[in-house]
Amino acid sequence: LILIWITSKIGQSNSFLRKVALTKAQDKEDGYVGVPTEITTLVGKTGQTLTILKPSGKVSIEGKTYDAVAMVGFLEPHIPVVVVRHEAGQIYVRAAKAD
Numbered sequence: 001l002i003l004i005w006i007t008s009k010i011g012q013s014n015s016f017l018r019k020v021a022l023t024k025a026q027d028k029e030d031g032y033v034g035v036p037t038e039i040t041t042l043v044g045k046t047g048q049t050l051t052i053l054k055p056s057g058k059v060s061i062e063g064k065t066y067d068a069v070a071m072v073g074f075l076e077p078h079i080p081v082v083v084v085r086h087e088a089g090q091i092y093v094r095a096a097k098a099d
Contacts, residue, residue, distance in 0.1 A: 039066070039091055042083045046096055049079045059093060068093045 026032035047061030053070040059081055060066075071084055071094045080096040 034089075039086045039089065042066070042091055043085060044083060046080060046082050047093075049075050049077050049081055049093075051077055053093070059091075066091055070094070 042061055045061055047059050047066075049057060049059050049068075050065060051057040053059070053068060053075040055070040055074065056067065057070075057075075058065055059068040061083065068081070068083075068091045071092050075081065075093075075095060081093040082096045083091050084094050085092045
């Protein structure tokens with residue numbers, strides 16, 4: 001406990017520590033994002049499984065490969081899928097309905 005207090009006091013006066021320590025919040029308004037923003041545009045798009053999803057695996061959407069999670073059950077490779085949602089940098093897919 002004493003070591004933490006001493007370190008915090010030294011860090012306030014040490015210019016090197018102020019340069020390398022995070023002192024400002026990384027706000028969205030300043031351009032910081034926590035997850036890749038590209039996946040937010042994938043909801044509703046269709047693709048195909050590249051590997052078995054049990055429940056996670058690889059899918060191809062618009063020529064790019066993504067990690068995905070099957071919403072229900074397992075999906076075999078080469079099954080058409082649709083992206084139903086994204087959460088915390090992960091996309092969730094379900095088998096596409098046959099026309």
